[in-house]
Amino acid sequence: MKRPVKRKKPVKKAGGGNLIIAGGKVIDPASGLEGMADVYIQAGKILKIETKRLIIGKKLKSSSAEVLDARGRLVVPGLIDMHVHLREPGREDEETILSGSQAAVAGGFTSICCMPNTDPPLDSQEKIKFVLERAKQALCRVYPIGAITKKQEGKELAELGDMFSAGAVAFTDDGHPVMSAEVMRRAMEYSKMFAVPIIDHCEDLSLSASGVMNESFVSTTLGLPGIPSVSEELMVYRDIKLAEYTGAKVHLAHISTAGSVELVREAKKKDISVTAEVTPHHFTLTDELVKTFNTNYKMKPPLRNRADLEALKEGLKDGTIDCIATDHAPHSAEEKETEFDQAPFGIVGLETALGLVVTELIEKEVLTWSQAIAKLTINPARILGLAAARIKGGYPADLTIIDPQGSWTVDVSKFKSKSKNSPFGGWKLKGKVLYTIVEGKVVFRPEK
Amino acid sequence: MPLKSKHLLGLEGMGKEEITLILDAAESFREVLERPIKKVPTLRAVTVVNLFYEASTRTRISFELAEKRLSADSVNFSSDASSVKKGETLKDTVRNLAAMKIDMVVIRHRSAGAPHFLARFLEASVINAGDGAHEHPTQALLDMYTLRKKYGKLKDLRVVIVGDIRHSRVARSNIWGLQAMGAKVVVCGPTTLLPWEVEKMGVEVFHNLDDGLNGADVVMVLRIQLERQESSYLPTLREYSQLFGITKERLKLLNPDFTIMHPGPINRGVEISDEVADGPYSVILDQVTNGVAVRMAVLYLLSGGEGKFEETS
Numbered sequence: 001m002k003r004p005v006k007r008k009k010p011v012k013k014a015g016g017g018n019l020i021i022a023g024g025k026v027i028d029p030a031s032g033l034e035g036m037a038d039v040y041i042q043a044g045k046i047l048k049i050e051t052k053r054l055i056i057g058k059k060l061k062s063s064s065a066e067v068l069d070a071r072g073r074l075v076v077p078g079l080i081d082m083h084v085h086l087r088e089p090g091r092e093d094e095e096t097i098l099s100g101s102q103a104a105v106a107g108g109f110t111s112i113c114c115m116p117n118t119d120p121p122l123d124s125q126e127k128i129k130f131v132l133e134r135a136k137q138a139l140c141r142v143y144p145i146g147a148i149t150k151k152q153e154g155k156e157l158a159e160l161g162d163m164f165s166a167g168a169v170a171f172t173d174d175g176h177p178v179m180s181a182e183v184m185r186r187a188m189e190y191s192k193m194f195a196v197p198i199i200d201h202c203e204d205l206s207l208s209a210s211g212v213m214n215e216s217f218v219s220t221t222l223g224l225p226g227i228p229s230v231s232e233e234l235m236v237y238r239d240i241k242l243a244e245y246t247g248a249k250v251h252l253a254h255i256s257t258a259g260s261v262e263l264v265r266e267a268k269k270k271d272i273s274v275t276a277e278v279t280p281h282h283f284t285l286t287d288e289l290v291k292t293f294n295t296n297y298k299m300k301p302p303l304r305n306r307a308d309l310e311a312l313k314e315g316l317k318d319g320t321i322d323c324i325a326t327d328h329a330p331h332s333a334e335e336k337e338t339e340f341d342q343a344p345f346g347i348v349g350l351e352t353a354l355g356l357v358v359t360e361l362i363e364k365e366v367l368t369w370s371q372a373i374a375k376l377t378i379n380p381a382r383i384l385g386l387a388a389a390r391i392k393g394g395y396p397a398d399l400t401i402i403d404p405q406g407s408w409t410v411d412v413s414k415f416k417s418k419s420k421n422s423p424f425g426g427w428k429l430k431g432k433v434l435y436t437i438v439e440g441k442v443v444f445r446p447e448k
Numbered sequence: 449m450p451l452k453s454k455h456l457l458g459l460e461g462m463g464k465e466e467i468t469l470i471l472d473a474a475e476s477f478r479e480v481l482e483r484p485i486k487k488v489p490t491l492r493a494v495t496v497v498n499l500f501y502e503a504s505t506r507t508r509i510s511f512e513l514a515e516k517r518l519s520a521d522s523v524n525f526s527s528d529a530s531s532v533k534k535g536e537t538l539k540d541t542v543r544n545l546a547a548m549k550i551d552m553v554v555i556r557h558r559s560a561g562a563p564h565f566l567a568r569f570l571e572a573s574v575i576n577a578g579d580g581a582h583e584h585p586t587q588a589l590l591d592m593y594t595l596r597k598k599y600g601k602l603k604d605l606r607v608v609i610v611g612d613i614r615h616s617r618v619a620r621s622n623i624w625g626l627q628a629m630g631a632k633v634v635v636c637g638p639t640t641l642l643p644w645e646v647e648k649m650g651v652e653v654f655h656n657l658d659d660g661l662n663g664a665d666v667v668m669v670l671r672i673q674l675e676r677q678e679s680s681y682l683p684t685l686r687e688y689s690q691l692f693g694i695t696k697e698r699l700k701l702l703n704p705d706f707t708i709m710h711p712g713p714i715n716r717g718v719e720i721s722d723e724v725a726d727g728p729y730s731v732i733l734d735q736v737t738n739g740v741a742v743r744m745a746v747l748y749l750l751s752g753g754e755g756k757f758e759e760t761s
Contacts, residue, residue, distance in 0.1 A: 220643035221460060223560045223581030223617055293561030337539050339559035341580070 018042050019440055022055050024070025024401060028077065028391040029374035039075060040065075041397040044440040048393050068435060068442075070401055074369065077377040077389045078110025078140075078398030078438065081350065082170075083253055083277060083325035086112075086142070088134060089127075090119025095330040095418050097131065100350070101138035103328070103417035105444040107350040108433035110140050110398040111386060112328075115174045116147040123147035125162035132167050139443040140436075141398070143169045143384065148187045148198065152176040157187060164194040169384045172199035174253065175300065175345075179205060181238055188248035197249040197275070197383055200239050202260070203300065207231035212341045214287040214302040222290065224341065227302050229257040236260045240267040243274050251383055252276040254327050256301035258311030265320040275383050276315075277323040280349060280356035283312045285423065295336050295343035296423035299329065313366045322379045324372070326353050330419030348417050352410055352424045354402065358431025362404075369404070397440040406432030451749050455567045455574045458583035459625040467592065467628055473745035473753070474593050474738070480517065481741055491520035494751055496552040497545060500526045500577070504556050506712055506736065507577050507587070511554050514743035520552075538562060542569045552750065555579070573750045581615045587711055588621035590742040592629060594735050595666060598707060603630035606703070608660050610692060611670030611719055612641045614681075618711045619670060623649050636660030637670075637692060640681040657692050661701040669694050669710045672719045685718050694720045699729075707731055 019041040026037040026049065038054055040047040055067070081104065087095040095103075097114070104112045114131060116122035122131060128144050135142035146163035150156045152173045160171055171191060177200060178184045184200070191198050208231040213219050215226025236252060240263060243250035255261065255276050264276045287303045297303060315321040329346025336343050357376065361367045367375070381389035388398040410427045412420040436444035451466055459467070480488055496515050500508050508526070515522040538557075542565075545553060552573045555563045560580030567574040578584040596602050607626055613619045613635050626633050627650050635646060636654040647653050654660035661667065672692075676682050699706065708720070708730045716722050725732065 215644050217645040217648045220646055221620065221649070223579075223583070223615075223620060223643075226644060293564045334537070334539070339538055339557070339565060340561045341559045 018065035019397070019437070019442070020055070020065050020067045021070050021075050021399065021401065022067050024073045024075035026075045026391055027370055027373050029370045030378045030390050031392065032370070033391065034370055039391060039399065041437075041440045044397055046391060046393055046395050046397050049391060068401065072403070073434060074402040074404050075391065076373045076400050076402060077391055078400050078436065079108045079354065079376045080111040080380045080386065080389060081109045081326050081328065081353070082113045082323060082380040082384060084112045084114050084328040084350065085117065085330065085346070086114040087330055088118060089130065093418070094332050097134040097142055098137050099416065099418045100328070101135075101140045101142060103348070103350040103415060105139045105436040105438070106416045106433065107352070108354045108400040108402065108436055109350060110400065110436060110438045111143060111388060112140060112350075113143045113145050113169060113384065116145055116172065117152060117175050121147050121152045122163075123150055123152065123158040125159065125166045128163045128166040128168050140438050141388075143167070143386070145170045145172055145199065147171065148173045148178055149183065154178045154180060154183060157183070157190060160187075160190055160194065164196060168196070169386070170197045170199050170251065172201065172253070174199070174201045177201045177203050177205065177235065181242065184239070185242050185246060188242055188246040188250065192246070192248050195249070196385065197251040199251045199253050200235065201253045201300075202232045202235035202239065202255065204231045204234045207234070211302070212298060213290045214304050216287050216305055218287045218290055224290070227300070229259055229304065229308070232257055232301055233259040233263060236263045240264070240272055240274055243267070244270070244272045247273065249383075250274045254279050254282065254301060254325065255321070256282045256304050256308060256312070258308045261311045261315035261320055265315065265318070268320060275322045276320065277325040278312050278316065278321050279325060279327045280353050280360070281347060281423070283309060283316065284356050284360045289423070290340075293340045294423065295338065295340055296347055296421055298340060298343050298345055299327070299347055300345040313361070316361065316375065317366055322375065322383065324353065324357060324375045325380070326350055328417075330417055331421045332419060333421070336421045346421070348415065348419050348422050350417060351415050352422060352427075352429065354433055355408065355410070355429030355431050356424070358404065359429045363430055397437060399437040400433060401435040401437075403432045403434050405430065406434075408432050450752065454750060455563070456585050456746055456750060457563050457567060457574065457576050459585045459588055459621045459628070460583065462624070462628060464628050464630070467589070467625060470589055470742070470745050470749060471593050471596055473749055474589070474742045477744040477748070478738065478741040480744075481737070487517050487519060489519045490748055490753070491515070491518035491751055494520045494551045495549070496520045496522045496554060496747070497550050498522060498524045499541070499553060499555040499557075500524070501555070501557045501562070502527065502578070504578070506739070507556060510736070510739040511577060511743050513740045514747055517740070518744055518747055520747065538565060539569075542566060545572065546570055552747065575746060575750065578617055581617050581620070583621045584617040585621050585625070586739070586743055586746055587618050588625040589746070590735060590739045591622055591668065591709060591711075592625055593742050594709070594731050594738050595707065597738070598731065599665070602626060605631040605666060606634065606664045607631050607666040607668060608634040608636055608664040609668045609670065610636045610657065610660065610694065612672055612676060613637050613646060613670070614641045614643045615673075615676075616670050622668060623651055634660055634664065638682060638688070641676065657698065658701060661698055663701075663703060664706065665703050666707045666709065667694060667702065669708065669720045671711070671713065671715060689718050693718065694724050696721065696723050699724065709735060711735075
């Protein structure tokens, strides 16, 4: 089934005039292009990629276009974060669609997908339309993801068709995962009509129960209730079997354990239509850090152990894990600065994602630049059917310019996000976003 | 030698020297408690707040007595009386305590890490009087004090902790403390009530009580709670009692001159039979008296006291 109305671009009009990004190293993972080129942009679209007659050395000024000097920089497709919580409607004190988009572009993201666990949840066409309406103010593209079930209660299917025609790009009950295998089966079958993925936050709630951290020797010494890895893996396995049975597109959000990686790897060998994402914090941090009782180490799924972290990196390397997504989860300081077991789960991630990818994956030779950028651009775009994510003539001019050697220190007080709940404050990271361009318009540039 | 930290948050990582320092100081305070006038001026002008967010009789009274006998000014908050029920957060409490210029805080809280939270934001010394299932260091110190008094040493004692290790802060603190002092610690309980990879703490693990008790010097009996039955850890307390209850029969497996300990309150007839709880080898009431001396020692050392307590006035 096609959308009855042509899907509108979530960004208002093309604000950009003519732009030339000159002298940078262009990486377009989809075509394998990786080399010096000038990128010409006109009316919000990429006009051409010039690899031979570069303007560097001649003149960096043009009367008809703004010229961005990208010498020594990388020019990549605009980053896409397919897992973001924007808190609007309901908790605008923690984040809004606008503030979330400001954080996104500061982190190099030109497209973000917002999760439906707002208050009220995004479980109807009217709410999807509300998000898209608010997104007109946003600095980047905002794609809503609808709820699978009404009120995210896991009982009755929400009107997926209605939400799809309004612009929902996928469906999930995310943090309130569908426990009934029957409901999940029907959701998968139903979603096939729209060819959009069902995204699952894999967690068997009866096993995770009151757990607040990974079940491990660390939880044993801290006396904190644990969330066992098997609570995730059982649901990963269920979803893989249901995907195989129904033939639906299934995407597994933020997988965190070695067992999950192995299950997805085996499923892909059998050509089951399953994809997976990992968060920067899961490939960077381990549960040892919970010993500080700092609630910025509390999230779901929880930080796991060293072996899990290594397995996630291996999964990224061999392609088992398709995407890197932040699970950006803003929480107010009041709620987060409390007893560990009382604090809400989740951390913000939009503004540290790229730095962590460069520092933890590229510098440590887990991924090449092209592989890493693919997991932040073309891969999520393909899963969700988004148009951008290419540097090629005719495509929307969504681009990110990165200083690959740029070192910076994370200062949470400078975050554009309304919430500052990040465990990475004070970290020194490599890889700095210089410019973010959405539909030909520079929406983020270095502060003067 | 003073203590390394100005807080007592737990016994994990605390070495033999520091524990010995506390136990030795407790010895001198134990002597004070035998006098007709059981009070010394040591902590005059020191203000201590006792924050009890969780019901406690024994530990709270023990701390209060210790503070009074050291002449400290003490203030009590308990969860019924304080503003907790009005929705005041722990962070608010921290701000208030900071404004009140308190010197020391004793905290009991249902959440693991609550004392660490206070320690991060306060200038005052923080003493953990039990945080969730994490640690209860003064209980373990008084258990060690009691055992050292009886046996003259802790090294090479075989101590078996029986019961719900998973939910026990007393067990965790005792495992760290006793092992630091050279004792051999054994844990014994139903598989469901031992936490993940508990053997990595350095303990020997048994699921059969007779095997666990065999050749032990000390049995530390933990309280078993009815809610463990309700949340599928146990079929019934009756079955628990059959498998893990300490009865007179089973005492035969222990070394001569054995000791039975219980951090209280006791479920008589469930984890321990009446005749064992009240037997001559039980030090349950000594534990209560020693608790005051040990807490006096901790308060004294954390307020800057060094080595053995000696009266100057």
